Amino acid sequence: MANRYNRVITDVDVRSNENNLAHRTREIDRERLIVRRGQSFSITLQCSKPLPPKHDLELVLNVGKKDRTLIKVHKEQGAGERWWFNHQGVQDEILLNLHSPANAIIGQYSLTVQLMSPESHIIEKTDKIKFHLLFNPWCKDDVVYLPDESLLQEYIMNENGVIYMGSKDYIRSLHWNYGQFENYIMDICFEILDNSSESLRNYQLDSEKRGDPVYIGRIISAMINSNDDRGVLTGRWQEPYTDGVSPTRWTGSVPILQKWSKAGTSAVKYGQCWVFAAVACTVLRCLGIPTRVITNFNSAHDVDGNLSLDVFYNERLERLDRGNRDSSWNFHCWVESWMRRSDLPKGNDGWQVLDPTPQELSEGKFCCGPCPVAAIKEGNLTVKYDAPFIFAEVNADIVEWVVRRDGQKQKARVDESSVGMYISTKGVWGDHREDVTQNYKYPEGSIKEREAYKKAGRRSPIPNNVTAEPNNLEMIIKHTKPVFGTDFDVIIEVRNDGVKDVQAQLTVLAVAMTYNSIHRGECKRQKVNLSLPARKVHREVLRLHYDDYVSCVSEHYLIGLKAFLEVPGENEPIMKTVNIPLSKPELLIQVPGKAMLFEQLTSTISFTNPLPVPLKGGVFTVEGAGLLSVAEVHVKEDIAPGQKVSVKLLFTPMKTGVRKLMVDFDSDRLKDVKGVATLVVRKRNPVIATCF
Template identity: 70%
Template sequence: MANHKGLIVDVDLRSHENNLFHRTREIDRQRLIVRRGQPFSITLQLSDSLPPKHHVELVLNLGKRDKTGIKVQTERGAGDKWWFTHQGAQDEMLLTLHSPADAIIGQYHLGVLVMSPDGRILEKIDQKSFHLLFNPWCKDDVVYLPDESQLQEYVMNEDGVIFMGTWDYINSIPWNYGQFEDFVMDICFEVLDNSKDALKNSERDLELRSDPVYVSRMITAMVNSNGDRGVLTGRWEEPYLEGMAPHRWAGSVPILRQWSKAGARAVKYGQCWVFAGVACSVLRCLGIPTRLITNFNSAHDVDGNLSVDFLLNERLESRREKGDSSWNFHCWVESWMRRDDLPKGNDGWQVLDPTPQELSDGEFCCGPCPVTAIKEGNLGVKYDAPFVFAEVNADIVHWIIKQDGQRQKIRVDQGSVGRNISTKSVYGDFRDDVTLQYKYPEGSKKEREVYEKAGRRVTEPTNESAEPAQLQLSIKHTKPVFGTDFDVFVEVKNEGSRDAHAQLTMLAMAVTYNSLHRGECQRQTASVTVQAHKVHREVLRLHYEDYGRCVSEHHLIRVKALLEAPGENEPIMAVANIPLSMPELLVQVPGKAFLWEQVTAYMSFTNPLPVPLKGGVFTVEGAGLLSHTEIRVKGDISPGQKVSVKLSFSPVRTGVRKLLVDFDSDRLKDVKGVATVVVRKKYTPLFTGFH
């Protein structure tokens, strides 16, 4: 180094301007965060103008590597090189850096060198660092998405809606993705740094971080904690000891922060929508357009035969064998990217499923799998296409196992799996149906072709007897409210020309959303006579005191009816899932909301149950508003009693924000409420008088 006084007085990364142009200002105002393939500028303050023939060089180091880094070229190179231009007056120089559109994402350390004409380093400043993210606004980036309204939703929106319930009674909960909340970006990179691949070979892992296929696959493996240092532990039934019940989470941020704070120790507990919510937050934060998908009647086909087999004993009780299952709904995410690793026609939305179900290349991860490959039945395409195809296309077959061990097939559903595949609309909190992106219309010629291509046996209707089935069975119900007594109607229709005598068994049981049985609530058997061309109706009365004991936190009753007419038909079965609706939780934030000024939220609801509620707790959070906060209710809440709580907080970011509230107690769980809060900057006049 020369012994002259320092030439470089300061390096200004111009975070404020750059972050605004790179759409990262929501993440941070102080630190420089930029997107790849898009230029950004920094300023050098010099003590004097550079002597003749002296010049500035830039060097980048990636991550924790201190080896000789990437030299930034001074002329525009090929697209795969970093390069910069400079313009300057006396004591100031503006440098514009250009990153390639396939640069590695992560933290870079910038070295600024002043070089003498003979190539000696006269001065070096290298304590400056910045983060680089994927850039879906850049047409050369493989995550490029040309539609601005979709970018606003799938990258920039921190408030989500997750659809749940059953295919015929769809409800939703709000979810706070919070991808731009404080330190969330740092935690996202921490998640990548803790993956098995990164811990095994960090050099190789860093090089692969230019590829969203690799990065998204790592994230689906790391959101669940099966077999690695992942974020969330799954648990599908109570008790949720030493952790938080999955339905109590209202967003991803407390989960990510808790994982990071505990030194990459898994947070308890998650179920599919929680895994998907966290994955969506991480992917959006890193700049990969992502949306959360709900598939209703989702099949989990373990043996890969595109058929989900349910075995029942003669009492209609499920024989729980480790194996196939069907979930009322299942959530995953789709991320948008070009698939240069696959043949043409596989670009666009890719299924990624972070819920640990089956191993994929030895890891609990799933995807990215092109949605188009599922629709066309191209199951050789990586990753995990056969598994995803079955989730939306498998047949469901019910068997009764007789006492002598014989199996009798009593019901085949070919069109019931993969119904109403849903995501939040770009235009608001309502539902977009994307089923036709996953499959051709049920029963169409094209659908049959896809099944055959996928190796699925196409079962034509069997024509064993020319005479149609004489008896038909159906279950009808209203939309009952949790806490009330209600009726379920089982109807037997006789299409035949003579009276029919049959045995009818009706069974109501509590189930979780993924079909785990929580106990029998009611059972009724009746001998029925149905006159020719008539309908016979039986009523099954369900009392709160019967179902309240065993109902799960998903508030779901499954009713099965089995009709056996000796010598007439094969036994027939009907199944209905009845979701019990929740009371309304009212959330109000009166008055105007200003940045950094206190506002008060009021929350209330009325206990609809005929029993008191104990251990009541409200959980409140909202991106840009406040962190995860709990308010405990003192004492019991009597039947019919209205409970009200209030909470004051100061918004930390402007814009349209959502305040999410969850209420939980011993007998009533998962009651949700939401309020929209518009946060403005306070206008301050130049001359302020007395307040």
């Protein structure tokens, strides 16, 4: 090989600024070359002299950190599903144009440029050219192609999200910083792939499969939870969280991913469904797969696959553990990713469910999906992956039983319609909620719905025009939207539509709950005998004081209320249940002045204690993609009841565009208080000097 003083190729310019702009990756990095598959990019070789006559260039690629997969780059335009290149000499430069196939392996590549003699001997080579290749949803030949630019701006480029939580009657918004373009997040995404069980078992085979978004989605679904691998997050669904971070405290994916990587792939504590889904969304968007977070209200967890959730209570309305892990969650979050499914029959392209929350095993691993949303709607439960479980999440029946002291079971409530309601995601044109229930289900009682149920192998629901046997007694639970820290009333209305007076017994039980139906303790119980006159309505009031629920309420601030009505001599009791979320105050965030790139801003964060007791150990946690890394501001003094506290925080915007500043407040007695401020960061126009 020629010594370095006689080399023809003296330097390389990967033209990252131009290439990254054209490939929509400049938000990730402006220095390193990051490109998308199926789209050409160019590299400039600096030469000491023109190529010698009859000499030529040969290009070889290695993919992955271990450089085990060799790819020869063909010198022919339009080489089908192969890498190809052409080049042209301009003065003392050679411009290389490379084109990757639309199904290329994603990952880190090393490019070797070899100068070949007429006898096909290597004269010299340059082998320190590195770049990353991602999926390309802008390329129509890529299986993740999404033809709508507005959708791509939301599901790939938007670093700010809204996740929906709460209950079907009180849907609340959680702003989330996905941060998929923050520093080194892309590297962490590939680190996640490299630490999967598949990669550790057979790196070569795993690397060769990384061109398939179905495979990648399944790997990410497994790796976001740490149940059976080196995954990112450990799940925990009730306190204490003293050896980690409460799931409700997180406001973004970036600190979670950074913490996992810095700890040498040791799992971060703790996550729950919306945290698992949000982190998965960050990783998939970063890799180039259009993704959005979905929330399903009244979500069923059907363990035995019979599409029915059987819940048992004793006569005190306390839930019994009868070895059945079926449950109904107030809400459950997963993600949808957009891709064509060439591995499935026609009609299964589009949005695919991926659920990284560890619930049930899928082919021996805690993962779920990808499963076509279209298959769930049609009841096609034989398609890959995990269609029966997902179908049950949005379609299962709920059957509640009371087990008498003698062991006899009495059916108290059958609910065929409330599972899978208000299925929601953030809208494309702003922070509003978009209801996508129609993507998963046909309208209740419709012919199409009954056809889908039949195909899924379950009985059809009762059509809307068919009524069950009438009951003379009807019970309704009414309540306001109470604020945590206040006293409030729950009203149980019992209507007697019969022609005779009725004597009945009413039991009302209020318990503290988590969002996924774990009971934390009894708040209050009330048992009364009622005289129900014919054609009249009786109202019974249950008063809940702050002291009744404060000692046992969960971090989800949720009260579950059950009303159980029995009439002597009647076989069928009446049971009604309702979940009552306790709302929390919002933080006030003020950022005066215009937000300019690289110019310091001062934010003021204010909060008023709504509780009748002091708050101790207050801390504000602040973050925002393109604005600042996670920062904490501690409140040194106790915050008295009704007291307003304000803190100031300085930060310097690092990126232009619409940015979100997100704040979380936690203390000993009040946690998960959120606030968000929207900023538009601009570049300051340069001052142009004028001479007279």
